[in-house]
Structure formats: structure tokens, C-alpha cells
Amino acid sequence: MAHSGTTDCLRLIYNPDMSASFEERLHRYARLVILGGINIQSGQELIIGADVAETPFVRLLTEEAYKAGATNVFVIYSDEPSTLIRYAHGSDQAISYAPKWFADALGSRVENGAAYLRVFGSNPALLKDVDPKKVAISGKAGAEASKKMQDAFSNMLSNFAIVGHPSTAWAQAVFPDERAELALSRLWNAVFTCTYVDEEDPVQAWNEHCAAIESRRDLLNAKNFQALHFEGPGTDLRVGLAEGQRFAGGRVVTRPGIICSPNVPTEEVFGMPHKDKVEGVVHSTKPLSVRGRMVDGIEMEFQKGAVVSAKAKQGDEVLQRLLETDEGARRLGEVALVPNSSRVSKADILFLNTLYDENAACHIAIGQALGENMEGYGKMTPEERATRGANDSLIHVDWMIGSDQVDIDGVTQAGSTEPLMRSGEWV
């Protein structure tokens, strides 16, 4: 009964002409996410964040989670039209309010071992007609309210994952010249390819893919570089690395010892910049979608780690507001290496979704550093972290700086350089 209902709803929401094979692939995707992504444990509680339009997929996730022995699946749904209604009719008080009581309860539960899975398929242009000032106020309130949750993630207190879910609006933004159904179908195909769903055993294929990233990560860590140097059109950037930082990538081991894949898909090996040791200029190589708005053509200059000038050809106002969030918003929290030969890169699609686009090219992120990049990060005081060069901020926004025209060198502790990537590929 549940199954027949699910199928009807799938046809209704995803595509009236949807083939049986799509349903099967969607179910395989759900299984991959539960077993290969979040890796839910028997006896563990699962919390899912999703949009109401994703309900049919959430049902498949719920089924797989219970089959894997989950104690409970708790879903917190958002709804894009309701978000717009709030911006249209909410008072100033409403716009600056975030339900901290709920975020705290959620954070406590994750601290106590619940797994958290975010299903993500937002319309990249959702907020294009909303006053960016309101969006910034609301975004900051939301980030402040969910600090406990963010800390739980940074400190890897439990297994968590974020996975993509195409919506019609997202697909149409990516393929503006296609019919809606075809756009959606193309985007789903890309998602299934990038996440190894079409392989004979998706979970095994996924784990092998992650293992390959992890061996690249281990090689980089063995080199013990003091900095990475990016050089390309409009870019000459030296990213000093935080003291005692380690590159991460592929799967992670949480504090309680559960192995999970925080991002599905993933292609990157990423490290922690030193918040005071970034120097030079950098140009973005792809547009990004931030808070429902497009930002493109970013040009930024850093001195002693901090942004000293920044502009964007498109969405400059959003960029400026981001940088004004707090002191840490003007410094780097992540630097990541991705080869052009990655599946996401080979899909040759501008996904307008960081989860995907950050896996198509090398990138940096302004804002919060990631706990995965430092041994013992979770047990350090904020002062200890800062001394090592770890950045602290309410935001973490990735943007692409790699392309087949950008070269990357590693700078050894002795000061010599070693070629790492040439024309977008590992040397």
C-alpha cells in the first residue's frame, strides 16, 4: 500500500511519463545515500532535512533507514513557496527571527548520536526578487541560531551527509532551453552518474571511488606542504596552510567511530588555509548561487589572509553582504583540489549548486574552517584553533577558482615548489 502510493506520487511530482527504470534508479539512489552516504547504524536515530517536494524520495530513504535498523526517522520539511510567503508578508521582526529553540533541540540530538541527512535541491533563483538585505538578515539569524548544529558537524560528533535532489526549478535553471520534463530528466541522469547509482553495486562503487580520493589525500599529507600556489588568468594566489592542518577527502570517521560520506557526490581533496597567510589575487572561474542569487565574475585580493578588495560582475551586493557577516567572512576556511577528469567535471554542466559545482573544479571558501582538517579540532578551545590559523565565521561559502588554465604548485616547508596540477589534472 505504501509502495503503490509512493509510485503514484513519484509519477505526479517527478514526471508523468516516468519510466519504471527511473523508480528503480531512485530507489538505488536512496539505498546508496543510506548505506554509502550517511551509513546509518542499527539502533541509531536519523534526522532528515528536506523540502516537501522531495517527499517521495524521503519515503524511500525512510524505508531504507528502517530496514538498516534505524530507531526512528524524523523529518523536518521546508517549503520553498512558504519561504517566499515569509519574505513577502513577514514583519521586520519575523525576518530577523530564527527558531533557535528547534535548532538547539536538533543540535543536542546530533550531539547525542543522531545522524543528520540533508536532501538538497533548492531552486537556485528562488530569492532573486527578494530584497538582498532581508535575505542577509534572515541568513545571519539562521546561522546564529544553528551554531550548535554547525559545531556538531565541524567536530564530527555524528554521521551526517548532504545529497542532491533535482527539482523542476533547479533543472530549468540549469537547462533553460529544454522542456521542463527533459531538463529534469537530464539533471537526474547527471545525479545518478555522479553518484555511481548506475554501477552494478552502487555502494561498492561509491566506496571504491572514495578510497581513490583518500589515497590522493594521504599522498598530499605525506608531503607536508606549507602552502599551495594557484596561477592562471587573473589569478596569482598563495594559500598558506594552517599549522598542523591535514588534507581531508572521501569518507570521514566520526567521533563515535562511524564512517560516513558527508557529501554525495564528492571528488575533492581539501585542506585548511591559515587565516592570516593568504596573499595575492584570484578570479572565480564559475558562477555560484548564494542565498537564491547568482554571483559571477568574482575578483578578490588578499593581504595577510584578509580580503582587501572584492567585487563581482554579477551579484556584487550579495558578495559584499556575505563579506560583512563577521570578521571571519573575509578570510578563507577551505582550499580544495579537484581534477578536471572527475565525473562531476566530465558531466560538463554548470549545476548552480555548490554540492555539485565544487566537485567540478578547484575552489576556496570564505568563512568557517572545517574540523575534519585538523586532528583534535573538536577538543581545542577557540583560542587554540585561532593560534593554529583556523578561521571562525557564521558562513562557509565555496567558489570555484580552478580550470584547465590554472596550474597549482605545492610549497614545501623548505620553500621549494612542486607541481601538483597542470591544466586541471594531477601531475
Added chain:
Amino acid sequence: MAHSGTTDCLRLIYNPDMSASFEERLHRYARLVILGGINIQSGQELIIGADVAETPFVRLLTEEAYKAGATNVFVIYSDEPSTLIRYAHGSDQAISYAPKWFADALGSRVENGAAYLRVFGSNPALLKDVDPKKVAISGKAGAEASKKMQDAFSNMLSNFAIVGHPSTAWAQAVFPDERAELALSRLWNAVFTCTYVDEEDPVQAWNEHCAAIESRRDLLNAKNFQALHFEGPGTDLRVGLAEGQRFAGGRVVTRPGIICSPNVPTEEVFGMPHKDKVEGVVHSTKPLSVRGRMVDGIEMEFQKGAVVSAKAKQGDEVLQRLLETDEGARRLGEVALVPNSSRVSKADILFLNTLYDENAACHIAIGQALGENMEGYGKMTPEERATRGANDSLIHVDWMIGSDQVDIDGVTQAGSTEPLMRSGEWV
């Protein structure tokens, strides 16, 4: 943009042929619920509990709440197919688990002034193929977990309301011989009629209707009866009233002084039985839907307030499990008077939904007493409440005992009787 999205979704979910007038009526209903039902205050937070299938209506509620000055609208969605998936694939541990961490957070928020609105349109037969033992275990766990929330309601700490929302499954259960769309349309028409949505000014009409109930309530309270006596086919029941109880009905005033209508629709004037002073036999006059199962033909005998024998022609197992919940499940927590001339009764529909059916006939409820029926209830200790005769239980289940063949008398403190209802109408 929000509006056009909402409209598309309304057409999709409610009825592809839906007329513009339906949309308008649905919006009027949302306005009535926000202004006449929950009566949201400017600066107040609203928490809505709803099913994902009710999203389009929730959007209208959200719009009206923000227009009325709500600080935030937080929606917690349930999903019927996911409920079945849980029963089908959840372990024993999963079935006996309820997320108390969330219920507590919700309860605390309501204690601190958030309004709570429940949108209710469950499929009455949802759980018909699920093991009743599992349903009972899960139901008890859920009730125990949400005790804080229930106490907040009983003590009227904030404004709350429960309102109906027809679903296709509910409509088809009510009108099994109709086409799905026609069944849904008939049920919506009944909902709009019973809630005064088709009146020129629904909020004003609603408030006038409530005022009429309130004057009946005040008259009953002035009589200061010690008991009510029900007599009809298979029924000879004397319901002693709790000490210091007062009849309630219509709107209530919460502890912070907000006037709200806890039930939309409402037709009843209800009082608090004395948990030790119910004597005699009683037959149900309508079936009811409990935990997704039909229960019909109840015959119950009381001595000194407690059930000494009980059986149901249909759904007896569910009834027995209900009675086994705790000691208070075998005693009465409510007795209510409803005239046959009420709009709900005149609709002449077996709604299979207590919110509606309890407004079509006089009824009693086994389980928890209602704080509205006793002055100062919220400040009393459990012992003080028990001394007055207020019943305590995890459940509160209403069932119908009135019809045009049942007469009701009031028993004065001096022991004489006064006719209250004859053939289902107020004398």
C-alpha cells in the same frame, strides 16, 4: 510567484477541475482559522502540525499568520505513507520509540507562548492492516513523549486549535460510493458549511455562533447540577460531575489572556465527570475511528466511575487496548451536550473524524479530564485534582452516546431532576 505556485499545487492535489471559487473558499477558511480559530497575536510564534498533503493549505495559513503579525510560522509535517513504512520496516525498538526530545522542545515553546495549530485530515482506515498491538505500543509511546505538550493544552498555557482538512482517502471513507473527486468536493462543502466559511463575514459569523454556545454554557453553569442522566435504547447512565467543575464550550481564554477556539468546528457544551461517580450502562450511537481502525457498537458498564465491562461489535481489540492504557483510561474525562440541530449534525454525514462527529451528538470521553472544565486547574497539584474527581490518563477518546432517541436530565444538588434535552434537542 508564491501565489501562482500555490494555485498550481492546489489544482494538483485537491482537484484538477477545481473552480476558482474553491480556491477563494479555501483562502477564506485559512483566514477564519488564523483569526477566528487560533487567533494569532502580533509578535507571537505559530507552530503548525500538518500532513505533507496539506501543504497548499498550510501556505495559505502561513500567509494569513504573517499578515496578522506572527513572528514565525514553524511547520512540522507528518506523512501517512511514511507512517506505514515505519510500521512495515521498523524494528520493535523503532515501534516503541517516540522522539521525546522534539515533543519536549515543542512543549517548552508552547509553555513560553507559541500558538499551536493542528491541521487534521487523516485517512480513518490508514492503519487497518497494521497489527493493533504495534499501534497500541506506538500510540502509548507517543502519548507519553508528548505529556508536556498535553499538559500545556490542558492548562491552557497558550492558544491552540485543531481544524479539519479533507483528504481524498478521508473523503472516500466517508462517501465510499462516490467518485474520488466528488467525494472530496462533498466533504469540503460540508467543512465550509460547518465552519461558517460561506457566510458573508466568516470570522464574525463564527464568533456569533460561539457566543450562542457560550450563553448555553453559562445557563448550565448557573444551574450547578451534581449529575447528568442519559436515558435511551440500551442506555441508563448517571454521570456525576466533578466538584467545582464548570461547563465549557465555544471560545476559551488562555492563561496569557488570548481568546481562541480550540476546535473548529465546535457545537458542544462539555463538562467534567467525577472519576468515581459514574454509574450505569451506555451504548454508543455512532461508530468512531481510533488509531486508524473503526470501532462500533460499544456497550459499557460503569460502577463507582470505573468500567466494569466493555465490548464493541467492531474493533473490540482496539477498544480493549485503549482501556488497558492506564488506570484513567477506564474512567471518564468528559461529558458533552450537542443538539441535533447543530450544523455538523444537520450535515447528516458520518465524518469518521472525532473533531466533526463529536459535534453531531452528545458524547462522553474515556481518559484525561480537560483543564477548561475547572477553575485554577493548571495551578493544582495532581492530588488536588484527583480529590475533586478530575481523571488523569494518557488518552482522551470521545464516543457518541446521543441521538434523537436519547433524553437527558440534570440532577440538582437537592436531588431533583430537570429535563435538559428531549429527542436530541435542548428543552
